[in-house]
Amino acid sequence: MPTTKQPTVGLFVTCLVDLFRPNVGFAAVKLIEDAGCRVFVPAAQTCCGQPAYNSGDRADARAIAEGVIAAFEPYDYVVAPSGSCAGMMKSHYGDLFRGDASWASRVGAFTAKTYELVSFLTDVIGVGTVEARFAGSVTYHDSCSGLRELGIQKQPRKLLASVEGLKLTEMQDPDVCCGFGGTFCVKYPDISNAIVERKTADIETTGATTLLAGDLGCLMNMAGKLKREGSKIQVRHVAEVLAGMAEGPAIGEKR
Structure with a gap:
């Protein structure tokens, strides 16, 4: 019998969850796994780059974004328990790489598969x-x-x-x-x-x-x-x- 491949999800934990409220991360893993997905937490992930971006430091924000994109490329989806971080990655990474053809396809693929946690569960998986x-x-x-x-x-x-x-x-x-x-x-x-x-x-x-x-x-x-x-x-x-x-x-x- 053919088996249905489980979607893979790279969980972007976020800095605040990691440092102040890890329980949110564990809750996110449970919700995503209950929805039938396999969850991975890339060790190489860091900040989404939003503080630097909002402060006008586009160079550091771009460097951070490059690392985030590379860390999450292996997964079908990128999910964050934060509308703020998900919004930065999905809506603003394109600005950081505008005009750079060498990154266009990688950035486009990344932003297209990035979602906030609850939106992912309801809008993508259908929970x-x-x-x-x-x-x-x-x-x-x-x-x-x-x-x-x-x-x-x-x-x-x-x-x-x-x-x-x-x-x-x-x-x-x-x-x-x-x-x-x-x-x-x-x-x-x-x-x-x-x-x-x-x-x-x-x-x-x-x-x-x-x-x-x-x-x-x-x-x-x-x-x-x-x-x-x-x-x-x-x-x-x-x-x-x-x-x-x-x-x-x-x-x-x-x-």
């Missing part, structure tokens, strides 16, 4: 439900890059609707920036703080006990502000809930 349980009410923040660059909005809500025990309560403005913006929050801390202050007020108004999103940078920013305000709201990456791995300390809590 409609997950087998997970989460007792509690949640609200969901639409991160800027994932929403505006990759069109990620309905996908996480579709999968969250299948989580047993979960109740989703929307914010008034779920698509408004949290104020993180990568290096933006470092360059303009006062503006960033004003933006996240409005965001946490919107989050509190929902009455939800847990905040979810698909980008760890946004989550860490909002978790930090909520903690400084004395809020009891827990903060988690959406992958942790979808994979049934939302136990233990939330983002920003001591382990």
